[in-house]
Structures are given as C-alpha cells and as structure tokens.
Amino acid sequence: MAEEKTSNLSALSHPSAKALLRQMLLIRRFEEKSAELYTVGKIHGFLHLYIGEEAVAVGAMQVLTADDEIVSTYREHGHAIARGIPPAGVMAEMFGKANGCSRGRGGSMHLFDIGRRFYGGNAIVGGGLPVAVGLALANKLQGRKRVTACFFGDGAVDEGEFHESLNLAALWKLPVLFVCENNLYSMGTGLERHQSQTDIQAKARAYAMSGEAVDGMDVLAVEAAVRRAVEDIRAGSGPFLLEARTYRYRAHSMYDPELYRDKAEVERWKRRCPIENFAAKLRQAGGLAEADWKELETSVAAQISEAVAAAEAGPWEPVEDLLKDVYTPATGSARGAAPCGDGPADAHDESVALEPRPSPLVKP
Amino acid sequence: MAEEKTSNLSALSHPSAKALLRQMLLIRRFEEKSAELYTVGKIHGFLHLYIGEEAVAVGAMQVLTADDEIVSTYREHGHAIARGIPPAGVMAEMFGKANGCSRGRGGSMHLFDIGRRFYGGNAIVGGGLPVAVGLALANKLQGRKRVTACFFGDGAVDEGEFHESLNLAALWKLPVLFVCENNLYSMGTGLERHQSQTDIQAKARAYAMSGEAVDGMDVLAVEAAVRRAVEDIRAGSGPFLLEARTYRYRAHSMYDPELYRDKAEVERWKRRCPIENFAAKLRQAGGLAEADWKELETSVAAQISEAVAAAEAGPWEPVEDLLKDVYTPATGSARGAAPCGDGPADAHDESVALEPRPSPLVKP
Amino acid sequence: MTTMTYREAVRSALREALRNDERVFLMGEDVGRYGGAFACSRGLVEEFGPERIRDTPLSESAFVGAGIGAAIGGMRPIVEVMTVNFSLLALDQIVNNAATLRHMSGGQVSIPIILRMATGAGRQLAAQHSHSFEAWYAHVPGLTVLAPATSQDARGMLLAALDEPDPVIIFEHAMLYPQEGEVDEQAPPADIRRAAVRRAGGDLSLITYGGSLGKTLLAALELAKLGIESDVVDLRVLRPLDTDTILESVSKTHRAAIVDEGWRTGSLAAEVSAQLMERAFYELDAPVARVCSAEVPIPYAKHLEDAALPQIATIVRAGRELCAKNE
Amino acid sequence: MTTMTYREAVRSALREALRNDERVFLMGEDVGRYGGAFACSRGLVEEFGPERIRDTPLSESAFVGAGIGAAIGGMRPIVEVMTVNFSLLALDQIVNNAATLRHMSGGQVSIPIILRMATGAGRQLAAQHSHSFEAWYAHVPGLTVLAPATSQDARGMLLAALDEPDPVIIFEHAMLYPQEGEVDEQAPPADIRRAAVRRAGGDLSLITYGGSLGKTLLAALELAKLGIESDVVDLRVLRPLDTDTILESVSKTHRAAIVDEGWRTGSLAAEVSAQLMERAFYELDAPVARVCSAEVPIPYAKHLEDAALPQIATIVRAGRELCAKNE
Numbered sequence A, B: 001m002a003e004e005k006t007s008n009l010s011a012l013s014h015p016s017a018k019a020l021l022r023q024m025l026l027i028r029r030f031e032e033k034s035a036e037l038y039t040v041g042k043i044h045g046f047l048h049l050y051i052g053e054e055a056v057a058v059g060a061m062q063v064l065t066a067d068d069e070i071v072s073t074y075r076e077h078g079h080a081i082a083r084g085i086p087p088a089g090v091m092a093e094m095f096g097k098a099n100g101c102s103r104g105r106g107g108s109m110h111l112f113d114i115g116r117r118f119y120g121g122n123a124i125v126g127g128g129l130p131v132a133v134g135l136a137l138a139n140k141l142q143g144r145k146r147v148t149a150c151f152f153g154d155g156a157v158d159e160g161e162f163h164e165s166l167n168l169a170a171l172w173k174l175p176v177l178f179v180c181e182n183n184l185y186s187m188g189t190g191l192e193r194h195q196s197q198t199d200i201q202a203k204a205r206a207y208a209m210s211g212e213a214v215d216g217m218d219v220l221a222v223e224a225a226v227r228r229a230v231e232d233i234r235a236g237s238g239p240f241l242l243e244a245r246t247y248r249y250r251a252h253s254m255y256d257p258e259l260y261r262d263k264a265e266v267e268r269w270k271r272r273c274p275i276e277n278f279a280a281k282l283r284q285a286g287g288l289a290e291a292d293w294k295e296l297e298t299s300v301a302a303q304i305s306e307a308v309a310a311a312e313a314g315p316w317e318p319v320e321d322l323l324k325d326v327y328t329p330a331t332g333s334a335r336g337a338a339p340c341g342d343g344p345a346d347a348h349d350e351s352v353a354l355e356p357r358p359s360p361l362v363k364p
Numbered sequence C, D: 001m002t003t004m005t006y007r008e009a010v011r012s013a014l015r016e017a018l019r020n021d022e023r024v025f026l027m028g029e030d031v032g033r034y035g036g037a038f039a040c041s042r043g044l045v046e047e048f049g050p051e052r053i054r055d056t057p058l059s060e061s062a063f064v065g066a067g068i069g070a071a072i073g074g075m076r077p078i079v080e081v082m083t084v085n086f087s088l089l090a091l092d093q094i095v096n097n098a099a100t101l102r103h104m105s106g107g108q109v110s111i112p113i114i115l116r117m118a119t120g121a122g123r124q125l126a127a128q129h130s131h132s133f134e135a136w137y138a139h140v141p142g143l144t145v146l147a148p149a150t151s152q153d154a155r156g157m158l159l160a161a162l163d164e165p166d167p168v169i170i171f172e173h174a175m176l177y178p179q180e181g182e183v184d185e186q187a188p189p190a191d192i193r194r195a196a197v198r199r200a201g202g203d204l205s206l207i208t209y210g211g212s213l214g215k216t217l218l219a220a221l222e223l224a225k226l227g228i229e230s231d232v233v234d235l236r237v238l239r240p241l242d243t244d245t246i247l248e249s250v251s252k253t254h255r256a257a258i259v260d261e262g263w264r265t266g267s268l269a270a271e272v273s274a275q276l277m278e279r280a281f282y283e284l285d286a287p288v289a290r291v292c293s294a295e296v297p298i299p300y301a302k303h304l305e306d307a308a309l310p311q312i313a314t315i316v317r318a319g320r321e322l323c324a325k326n327e
Ligand SMILES: Cc1ncc(C[n+]2csc(CCOP(=O)(O)OP(=O)(O)O)c2C)c(N)n1
Pocket: A075, A123, A124, A125, A126, A152, A153, A154, A155, A156, A157, A181, A183, A185, A186, A187, A252, C029, C058, C082, C086, C089
C-alpha cells in the first residue's frame, strides 16, 4: 500500500486557512440541515451526504481556477458548494424548485452550474469519467489550458468506465485530474471485498499514468497534492490519478441501515474529523480564537438559513413546461452558435471570468 | 517492458514434439484452405485467420486437460482445432452446414463444442471474459478442479470487460487463465496507439494478480509458461494473466486492405514463423527427417481434404427449423436436470472423460 | 395465506430456492452484508453465507456475464442488477451472450440464469434512476421476461423462473416493494405463461403490468362509478406475450387501453396495440389507446414527475374517451 | 449530379464537414489508418491528420462518453461506433448522458454529438453481428434518430445533423454501403424532419426505412405487376416519426404494411402500427400488417439468414393479403 502524502505545512501558514475552515463548515452544516429537511419531507429522492469527506472537495477546489472544469457524482453537495455554487441554488434544487441550480429537474444527485463549469452530479457510478475525458479532449483540441477534475468513489474504480477512461486520457495525454474519493466503502461493500488490489493509486501504473495517495482528512495535504498534480498536468505531462483516503460518517443514503460496518470504526474515523482537527490546529497555533469560531458558526448558519428561505420561497416550474429542455429550441443554424459552456454564464447571478481565479468561496 | 519468457528446452527433448508440429501445421493448412474456400464463395461472413499465431493455441492446449474449459474469440480456428474439435466440424460450420460444430448457426466466429468444453468463439471483443469468470466460479462453487482458459487479443484489453473480469477473478481467487494474444494490432490500430501502457502483463498488478509475458512464436515456451501458470492456478493461487507476444501474418479479416502496417514489419515477423522455426530446430537436432516432414504434410493435407469433403457433403439445416434452439425444449422440471456441459457429450462422436486427459490431437 | 410485502415475498422465494437447491446462489451489488438495495435479501447472508449470497464489485457487465458462465457451468444463479438503469451496462452480456449463445452454438448450451432488477419511477430519483426498459428486454428472442405485480406473483414467479432452462429477466417495480398482499407459501410455482384478469367488466379492457397495475385497478374503480366496467388484464409475462388472454378480453369488451410506464414511443404498449391491430381489428369499436409516460427524461420535482407518468386520472380519462367513441 | 456509392456519399459529407468547421472531428475504432471498418473514412486521416481523424481504443463506453464531453466542451464530434452491435456497450452513455444531461441540468447544456453506426443483417455475420436496434434508440427522448436509405440522404442527412444542437444517431445499413445512387453535392443539407414518399400508388402504403427500402421498392414493382399500386414511404427520420406523411399516405390508400428488419415483437413497426391505430383507425380498410424479422438470433447459414429477414417475397405476400381483405 502506497504511503499517503500528509501535509507538512502548518495550518497557520496558509494564506486563507480560515476560509478553508469556513468552507468545510458550510458544507457540513448545509448537509446536516439537508438531512433534517429530508426527514420532514422537504427534500426527496436520494440524498447522499458528504459529511466526513469535506477536506477533499475544499482542498481540491483551492487549486482549480474558474477556468477549470469539474465533473462529479451523486455525492456532490461538497464539490458544488466548494466550487462556489450558491447554497441557495443547491437547496432550492433539492426542494425541486425552479430557482434550483438545475431548475428542479435534477435534485440532489444532479447539481449543475455550467457558468461555473460544474458539469454535474452523475448518478450512474462511473458515468462521469468518460465525459470528463471528453471535456479535456475539447480543451486540448482547442488549445485551452484548462484542467478537468473528475471526482468519483472507490466503487467507481470497479467499473469498466474507469479503465477505459484512464487509458484514453493517458493515451492522448489529456489534462484530466482523476480524484478518487476512497471512503473505503462502495455502498455497503468494503474495499477489500470489492477490489483485489486495494491500493487504488497503484492502478495508475496500468495506464503508465502518475498516481498518488493523500490523506483525505487533511485539507492542506489535499490542497498540496492537488497543486502538485495540477502543475504536472498543466505542464503537459498528461492525466493524474489522485487517491484521497477519506471516510463517510453518515449512512450511504437516507435508506441505509448501516449493517455492514462497526460503530467503533466510524468512531475511530470521527476522531480524524477534517473540520475539528483543522480547527484544533488553527487554535493551537493561535490562529482561531473562540470568537472567530463563533463568528464562523453564526455566519454559516445565517447563510444556510438564507438558502433554506430562498428554497422555500422559490417558485415551482409550471407543469405545462414538463417537456421543456428535452431538445434545444431551434435558433437557426447551430453551426455558428457559441460552444456550450463558453457562452455568457446564464445560469446564475455571478458572471464567470475566463481568467483563472480562485474558487469564489475563498475570501482570503 | 517485461522480459518475455523463452524456452530453454531443446525441441527434441519434448515427448511429443512432432505432435506439436503436426497440430500447428494442421491449423496453418486448414486456414490456408479456408481462405481459398472463402474466395470461391464456400465460406462467407467474417473469416479471421490465426496464421502466425499457431504456437499459442497449440502450446497452451498441451497443458489443458479435457476437464478444463476454453473460452475464445472470433479468431478461434486454432484454439478449436488444437482443442480437438474435428476439422470437419469446423469446416462444415463455416460452410453453414448442419454437421457443423454449431449446426451452421454460428459460422467461423462461433465454433462451439460443449462436449470438449469449448465454450465458443465470441464476436464481441471482450465478451468472453465475464463468461470465463463465471465458468470458473461454477467450478469453484462445485469444488471442481478445472481451470478455465480464456483467450483474447490485445484490443480486448482496452474494453471495460477486461478490467471488471480480472478484478472479479482475482477478488474471488478463481481458477482462470487469462491468455492475451498480443499480436500488436487491434484490427488496424497498433498497440502503442490503443494502449497507454503497452506492457500488457504488467496490468495484472492492478488486480494483485500474477502476470507474465511469453514468446508467443515459440510453442515450447508457451507450453512451459502455461504449465507454470496452470500449476499455480491449480494450487489455488487464483487467476493468472499470460501475455503471449505474437503476430498475425494475414489481414485482420478478409476485408482488410492492410493500410496500417509495413510489409517489412510483416516480413520480419515471418522470419519468426512458429512452424518453420520449430521444424528447423527439430531438423537440426535430428528429430525431423525430410520424409517425416513430407508425411506430416501429406497426412495433414489428407485430413483437410476429408474435412472439406465432409463439409461439402453435409446437409443444410431445414429452413422449417429456423426457430429451433432459441429456447430449450420443455422436458419437465429443469431443476433436476443435469448441469449443462456435464451431461453426456452430445455434440460429437467422441465422449469426454471427466478425468484429466491430454488434448486429443496430441498423439505422443 | 400470509400477508406479506412484495419485498418479503421475494425474500421468501429466495430463501426457499436457496434451501431447496444447492446450485442456487444470489449475486449482485450489496446483496449480502448491506441486505440488498431494496432489502430483499436482508438476513440471507447470515443464513446462507457469503459464498451463496455473494456481494459483487460495481461491475455490471462482468458479474452478469459471470452469472451466465456460472449457469453454463451447472449453477442456478440469481443475479440482482439492483435496477434496470444499471442493466444498460450489462446489456451486451444479456443480449449477445445470455440470449444468444444457445442458438449460436446450435443448441449446445442452456443458460438457466435469473436476472432480477427493480424498475420504474415514482420516487423522485430523477432521470437516470427512473427508467422503464421492459419493452427493450421483451424485444429479445431467447429471453423470458416477467413482471410480477403482486406479492403472490413476486414469490411464485421467481420460483417458477427457477424451473426455466433459459434466461429469465424479472422486473420488480420499485414502488411495489413495500406493498402488502396475501401470499400462499404452500402454492406451487406460478404459471409463467399466462396473463391474469385481475378484475372483470364488460365495457373496456385495461391492459397493464407491474407497477401500473395498482393505478389501473383504482382507475377501474373510478370508471365503475361512472358506469364503465373494465376488465383489468395484468400481462405478468412480457415475453412471450399471452396474446390469447388479451384477445379474449378485447373480444368481449371491444375497447382497450394499455397502461405502461415506458415512454410512449416504442413502448411495450405499442406492441400490444400492434397485436390488437393484427388480431382483433374487426372486434374493435374504437382505436386502442395508450396511457404511457411523457417523452421526457423523468424530472426530479414531484409535480413534474407525477405529470410525466401514467396516473389514475389519465387512465380514467382514456377510459371515458374510449367509451364515448362510436357509441 | 454525381453517381456515388453510399459509402462515398458518407465520405463526401465527412470531408465537407471537416473542411467547413474546425470544431468537427471524427473519432472511432479504426477510422484513421485502417480507413474505417466500412471504408467510409478512407483517405481522411491523410487529409485531416490524426487529431481530427482519431483512432480510438476498443472502449465504446469511454469514447462515446468522450464524444459527449467534447460536444459539451464546444466541439462537433462525429463518433463512429462501427456497428449498432457494439453500441450496446455505450448505451449507458447515450441514454443517461447524451440524451439526459440537457434536461437534468435544467437546459444548461446542449450536446451536439453525432453518432454514426452501421446496422442490420444480410452478410452472414451471425447473431452477435446482425442486430437492428433502431427501435431502441427511437424510444429515447432527447435523441434524434436518422436512417438514410439513399446516397443522397447519406450525405445530406449527415450534413443536416451537424446543424442540430442535440445528439443525433445515424443508422447506416451495412448492405447499403456499396450501393450506388445519384448525389447532388451542391444540394443544401437534407430535411431531417420529414419522411419521403419514394413511389406513389393508390392501393397500399408500404412503410419502411434504411436497408429495407430497396427490397420494398422491388416488392412494389412485383405488386404492380399484380395490379396493386403501392405508396412506398421511406421514414428517414425514426425519431421523431413524421406521422403526418404516414397518415397522408394511409388516408389515401386505406391499407398499410410496415417493413422493418427489427425483430417483430417490440419493433419500430409496432410503433408505426400503434400510431396508425390511434390516428388512422377510421381510415383503415384492413388491419395494418408488419413484415419484420423472425424471432431468432440471426443465424449464419445463408438460407436461414434469408428466412429470418424480410424479403421481397414476404413483402409481396403481405401486400397481396392486405389487398385481398375486405374488398
Ligand atoms: C452503475 C451503477 N451501479 C450501481 C449504482 C448504485 N449505487 C449508487 S452509489 C453506489 C456505491 C458507489 O460507491 P463509491 O463509488 O465508492 O462512492 P461513494 O458512494 O462511496 O461516494 C452504488 C452501488 C449506481 N448508481 N450506478
């Protein structure tokens, strides 16, 4: 088993340490609220919580610029929020409202924000990988310097799509960052019971690709590893497989009775909580006073209340529009049309610059 | 790139050296005849010739007993004949006759002989691998000591089925011998243009599986490598990936204008002809007199003439039977029925003992 | 007779099959420790062990193919594909191996595999998780396709499928799992050749299957209040279709609507309609109607999902229109 | 007007598309150096280079998915899947991504991908290589499905597909590639909304598409000798069906047969028949007939393959029976 990269940066030396903490906390509290709203029947369908894994999304998004692209899974609230999709848009989506980031058509598993180059939650395990490869191919063919980051779980590694996509990306030296969020379970099946080779990053060698494992509970370690990987990719050395070793604290979905794992195991991992530990480090280093923490909690809570209020207040898509958005409305010849995702950001309020910029949630 | 295993046995020391030569020659001449019969319209559809690769099938089949199982591809005349399917049955199949080994329903790409545990040519690239895994699973669950040998090309390695099947076999420690016949081309696409990692056997590591490369032009090397692998498998160490490095002398199929490779490259590989070189070794060692060779050619030619005659003389399946063999005819409860493949050998003349026995073509 | 949920009925059949025949094993994603995505196999791994209640990696193509191989090798695999949505990843194995190897080998193999999968929409799971591809499977020679709509059939048809020498696909509509029904656990395996008339009425034939049976029966009650008495035909077997039962009903009622959760174009309902065209044309007093899903990827929001699927009200409307015509 | 084979017509369209729009590229197994399994792209890699005529590994799911991603990323990929048989391996990407992402994202993406694939039987390639799954693709909302049957359409419909903002599947029947026809290379992109009436006659509508058009036209000639004049409707567009053109023909002839190489049960012909049931019931003088493939994996042997597929004689027989009825 390959050694995990851990961070050797001290928490305090990070220029936006508090912003990192804030993002992780926002995701955590957002999801806790979502779970609550699910039990009272405001949110329906499948709801897969990312709680415990926040350091991966938050660490990775620090490195990705607005120009870069994200492809994610059904467990994507964390990626969406860390990418800067307004929590209100995510919450409204889960309420099924027309002000949701996918107009209520997608729900929790299908958050989209093309303006932010967030190409969706995909609910078919492994289904996003080929699409990420294609986005990267388009970038390469058009001489754009973007990196496409593709998040997926350890379970997705079992699918043929993983194999085919990694081969294709490596063969064509495409700028894809494959981020495997190894939370040790594919639904209820432990890693050692679904993969013969449990050292996931090592599979990169089967494609002559670089791979590395990182402590996915350590936001700074993730950020550093993603930074190295993205530098490599931008330098033209082709795709990279990063395995973030992490853990899901909650059930797989709201239906899961968790018969397959020990409470003790969960407790053990909870002691590695990415938020608590990072906060503790900051505190120890004198970078987080009790008042700061209170302020964080308060402002996060306020943001979530606003999101819920916006979702509550949002309109329902009229039922007469049922058949909308199956086909693109005719606008004369599509040949001259701007490539999708490169037009003006039309989905949301913020416009997206084509110049690299940090994730909008980071307020250094 | 891993080193290829070569043979250090002298040709003559092999107890059935002449039988090996005979089998390879039989396959070669059989296919030359098939190509001829294709051009005169006796054989139709796709015809994929194995010429150049004979050492792989013949070497491997020496080790596999009648109890073992074979799964193959659309390029399977060599495997079929080396396994002991009568050439007449294969030829009749390609003529589309009812005395064909698949009653004329399958043609060149779908040779079957369940009595000989030959589970078919499969024309979907990669399509046979999962089936081989399942046969091995059945063997394991029923406590049978069989090995399932699954042949496929370098192109098949690109398919998701390769990845999924190797993981499954390794995870469950199933007795499968995966034989990749790496002839350097997937149709017209050279290996380095379809795989990022061209050292195919190295991919075994991604599944914590053993892998090895062997000189696929050397029948003794193949036999020895398969023997080691099969011993490992029978000893319970799980599946094995054997990469046989070989070359296809003829076009991919009868439609292929071969625009993608140099004549010079083909000529270079022809100098490594598995038949000529093995014959030369035997001759050098004094084990093959000119008369022996003549006898071989004559008897092989006779066998092929017989096969063609049987195919010519064979009956056509009546057109009224078109819908036959879509479903199994009702025979009362299937629950009590004998598992398929374990009933009496019904397809052909020879009955199959359940005790290990050498490939029927080897007459030591 | 016992009252049990559809889910319990499936489990009861699984348990019986596993007890009676050691060649039977269950394989699929999370069927073991997790207990099955729909809890159909909860408790079975404890009783039968992980060799026979076999968790698989997320490799639909490989484990379905492995089921095919195991069936050829003498086992009686029951493979759970979790949902029809994911079965697309295994479709090549199902079509090109399971359905085809027997014919292509000139009858040398039989492949007694059972593939169970949940199907259908209605739980706000959005487009990728709400498919109904029963019609696709019913198109393929070599397959037998079942759609049990009651607890009794969930049990009885699974047991009957185990007697089939060839591949059987069983569609379990996800909305049915918690539904309760009477089950006779002593009953012999169900008849898997015939459709069933679930309600008799002389004015109209409502033809349906699987998850739509409940809605259709409720619609029939509504129609009865309006003075229209409906036959409700539960197809049960989607391949081969029991056209005789359909024809018998339509020859009596002379009017028919087919209720099918598949998208309208190319639905199974189209096939039933075409068969009525061919075999009951001169019996029909009005054109056969279809009540199907709208031609849209099923949306997440409840009101939109509801609008996309056949509903009691749309069935009632179709029934009324049919009976208004040509009177 | 130039005479060219269907294959050359495809190539002519590819070349024009590649010359006119640098976002266009062709990708698939062996499209480059090999020249395409059906030689449609022969010579193109020399003209446009390996970046734009892109050979792929045998990874149908990944390269189709990559085409989807590239389309989202602003390219105009033309993906050759070689044959519909192998497209099953990419079906998840086609159904769950290509056809679905637009709707599921609330209209944020368009996916202008073209998927070309050969289809059909007739070359003794046996069961795994002789499929006709046009009906399956025509079932899926979000897709447009084309079946050019002539050289002119092979060229014109491909060019027209490039103007579509959403995914288009083009089925090229493998038997058509060597067939010659007149092509106007100056013609604008073809209309891809309408069916075409390829022959006009007042007694009977023969409705068909793709590889069956030739047989159907020949059957119409035979029928004419017997005094039965047929309309021959070439559907051209399989989704959305141009029902208006079909209805116009049937309103004139009052009798129809649908010729479709798919297996009968669940065929595209079933959908056409169901639509005629719904929209032309009162116009029909006889039940609509289907001439489809037998319900059997297509066998290798020529006489069996012929017997499994629609043939001129079977079409003629169906036409005669239709016109004998109810006269
Ligand atoms: C192709 C496919 N098969 C099965 C499922 C059902 N399913 C949803 S999530 C999941 C487990 C995936 O595990 P992993 O990839 O590790 O991601 P995690 O949920 O742990 O984040 C399964 C089996 C699915 N959505 N898609």
